[in-house]
Amino acid sequence: xxxxxxxxxxxxxxxxxxxxxxxxxxxxxxxxxxxxxxxxxxxxxxxxxxxxxxxxxxxxxxxxxxxxxxxxxxxxxxxxxxxxxxxxxxxxxxxxxxxxxxxxxxxxxxxxxxxxxxxxxxxxxxxxxxxxxxxxxxxxxxxxxxxxxxxxxxxxxxxxxxxxxxxxxxxxxxxxxxxxxxxxxxxxxxxxxxxxxxxxxxxxxxxxxxxxxxxxxxxxxxxxxxxxxxxxxxxxxxxxxxxxxxxxxxxxxxxxxxxxxxxxxxxxxxxxxxxxxxxxxxxxxxxxxxxxxxxxxx
Ligand code: HSE
Numbered sequence: 001x002x003x004x005x006x007x008x009x010x011x012x013x014x015x016x017x018x019x020x021x022x023x024x025x026x027x028x029x030x031x032x033x034x035x036x037x038x039x040x041x042x043x044x045x046x047x048x049x050x051x052x053x054x055x056x057x058x059x060x061x062x063x064x065x066x067x068x069x070x071x072x073x074x075x076x077x078x079x080x081x082x083x084x085x086x087x088x089x090x091x092x093x094x095x096x097x098x099x100x101x102x103x104x105x106x107x108x109x110x111x112x113x114x115x116x117x118x119x120x121x122x123x124x125x126x127x128x129x130x131x132x133x134x135x136x137x138x139x140x141x142x143x144x145x146x147x148x149x150x151x152x153x154x155x156x157x158x159x160x161x162x163x164x165x166x167x168x169x170x171x172x173x174x175x176x177x178x179x180x181x182x183x184x185x186x187x188x189x190x191x192x193x194x195x196x197x198x199x200x201x202x203x204x205x206x207x208x209x210x211x212x213x214x215x216x217x218x219x220x221x222x223x224x225x226x227x228x229x230x231x232x233x234x235x236x237x238x239x240x241x242x243x244x245x246x247x248x249x250x251x252x253x254x255x256x257x258x259x260x261x262x263x264x265x266x267x268x269x270x271x272x273x274x275x276x277x278x279x280x281x282x283x284x285x286x287x288x289x290x291x292x293x294x295x296x297x298x
Pocket of ligand 1: 012135137183
């Protein structure tokens with residue numbers, strides 16, 4: 001009565017889709033073991049050194065698990081062992097990976113499985129503990145993989161978008177945590193109509209590009225006029241990274257989620273590796289610890 005799962009990191013927003021787009025990476029990710037226990041409660045065990053809360057009410061995985069136990073009136077609970085491969089505050093969906101992973105794992109242990117929409121609901125409850133907001137652009141791709149569009153939140157309406165062959169992502173993660181909660185507070189609540197029009201065009205273009213495997217259209221659409229200019233200051237050398245990625249042949253580059261990770265999408269593995277080399281050159285002498293990962297998007 002236990003299960004081990006790998007829950008992937010994710011890139012939210014993907015430049016043109018603030019709060020409505022997300023995609024799943026191959027690596028890094030969290031590894032979690034969820035075990036049934038006799039009492040209807042949750043125990044959290046951390047195998048990493050991030051000092052994340054062990055109080056289930058304060059823990060993203062714990063909160064999601066408690067919500068399931070309460071709603072389904074289970075007479076058993078779960079011991080959740082978490083080995084975080086994703087640094088908290090890294091902008092690649094660290095909290096969402098744990099929240100989604102635990103829901104996915106618990107679902108395998110239930111007598112009557114939850115629907116996908118119910119799993120999404122509980123993963124968002126967990127994610128809320130970390131970010132203070134109900135956004136699904138990390139939990140949805142972490143849970144169902146690929147590239148996901150969140151069409152609406154009231155009620156949650158999402159769909160998986162086809163991924164063209166040979167779409168890759170290179171992600172640099174500076175180890176200077178930014179809390180999503182803080183990165184949301186810096187945002188202005190109003191946008192210019194002209195910017196909104198541009199963003200709509202790019203989002204529509206990106207989705208159309210994915211459906212038709214039109215890499216030129218994907219590339220032209222990977223632009224963020226709303227959020228990136230406000231958050232770029234939070235990331236050391238953001239514009240140098242972006243320029244290096246584009247010069248190395250990336251289709252587009254931007255902030256992953258609320259940062260500080262910066263991603264580049266590429267056509268083909270060799271481009272993704274060339275971008276990795278270029279990003280490395282920007283950061284290697286800065287004195288900021290970082291890691292760079294390359295993933296095929298599936
Ligand atoms: N869409 C969210 C944000 C994702 O950018 O604030 C956070 O990971």
